[in-house]
Amino acid sequence: MNDFSLAERFEENRSQLRSVAYRMLGSTSEADDAVQEAWLRLSRSDTSEVENLAAWLTTVVGRVCLDMLRSRKSRGEEPLGVHVPDPIVSLDPEQETLMADSVGLALLVVLETLSPAERLSFVLHDMFGVPFDDIATIAGRTPAATRQLASRARRRVQGVPAPETDLTRQRTVVEAFIAASRGGDFDALVAVLDPDVVLHVDGGTFSKVVRGAAEVAGQALMFSRLAPYSRPALINGAWGILTAPEGKPASVMAFTVRDGLVAELHILADPERLGRLEVKDS
Structure with a gap:
C-alpha cells in the first residue's frame, strides 16, 4: 500500500479514533495528540498483513491513551479538586447528530475516577466492542482480568442515576x-x-x-x-x-x-x- 492510500484510509478512521481517545482522556487536545501518534506509528509500520486496519488503529490508540493516563499518574499530573473534562459545544442541533464525540460530560467525570486499566477496558469493550482478548494485549493482563476490570468500571458507571435523555x-x-x-x-x-x-x-x-x-x-x-x-x-x-x-x-x-x-x-x-x-x- 502506498503512502497516499494509507493516509486516505487513516483519514477514514480519524473520527472514530478521536472518539476513542476523547473518551479515554477527557481532553480534546490530548485526544488529537493520541490520534497523531497513531498516524506516526502507522506510517512506520508494515501493515501488509493487517486484515482489519480500523481494529488495528483502535488498538494502537488505546495503547497510546493508556500510556498517557499512566504517565499522568506517575508524574502526579492528575488534577486536584474539581476537574471538568473538555466539553464539546455545539450551537447547531442538526449538527449534533453528526458529532462523533457526543458522550455525556457527567459520564466523562465518572470515567475520570477509574484506574487507567479500568477505563481502557470499559471504553474499548463497552463503548466500542473491542474483544477482551485484544484489550488484554494492550493492558498486559489476561482476558479474564480485563473482563473483571470492565465489570468494576461498569458497576461504577451504572451506580450513577440515569439522566433525562429527552x-x-x-x-x-x-x-x-x-x-x-x-x-x-x-x-x-x-x-x-x-x-x-x-x-x-x-x-x-x-x-x-x-x-x-x-x-x-x-x-x-x-x-x-x-x-x-x-x-x-x-x-x-x-x-x-x-x-x-x-x-x-x-x-x-x-x-x-x-x-x-x-x-x-x-x-x-x-x-x-x-x-x-x-x-x-x-
Whole structure:
C-alpha cells in the first residue's frame, strides 16, 4: 500500500479514533495528540498483513491513551479538586447528530475516577466492542482480568442515576434556569433545582463544590450579570449553557436533568481552556 492510500484510509478512521481517545482522556487536545501518534506509528509500520486496519488503529490508540493516563499518574499530573473534562459545544442541533464525540460530560467525570486499566477496558469493550482478548494485549493482563476490570468500571458507571435523555424536556429546564437567572428570581431558580443538586466548578486556578438548591441558586444569582450573555447550547449532546460576552466564552455549564429538575451541574470557567474551546455553529 502506498503512502497516499494509507493516509486516505487513516483519514477514514480519524473520527472514530478521536472518539476513542476523547473518551479515554477527557481532553480534546490530548485526544488529537493520541490520534497523531497513531498516524506516526502507522506510517512506520508494515501493515501488509493487517486484515482489519480500523481494529488495528483502535488498538494502537488505546495503547497510546493508556500510556498517557499512566504517565499522568506517575508524574502526579492528575488534577486536584474539581476537574471538568473538555466539553464539546455545539450551537447547531442538526449538527449534533453528526458529532462523533457526543458522550455525556457527567459520564466523562465518572470515567475520570477509574484506574487507567479500568477505563481502557470499559471504553474499548463497552463503548466500542473491542474483544477482551485484544484489550488484554494492550493492558498486559489476561482476558479474564480485563473482563473483571470492565465489570468494576461498569458497576461504577451504572451506580450513577440515569439522566433525562429527552432533549425537549432538557431544553425546557435549561431555559427556565436562564430565565430565572436573568430575572434575578431566587424562588424560580430553586424551583428548577433538585433539593440535593450538586454544583461542580472548575475555574482552572480554583475549584469548588456547592450542594443544595438554595446554595446553588445563590451562587447562580451572584453571576446574574452574565445571564444576558447566556444561551442554550448542546454540551456533549445534552442541553446546557454557553456564556459568551462579546462572543468570548466565559463559562460552559453542563446540566444533568432528572425527573424534570437539575440534579447536577458541571461548570468549566478556566480562561485558558475556554480560550481553546471550539464551538460548532450552523
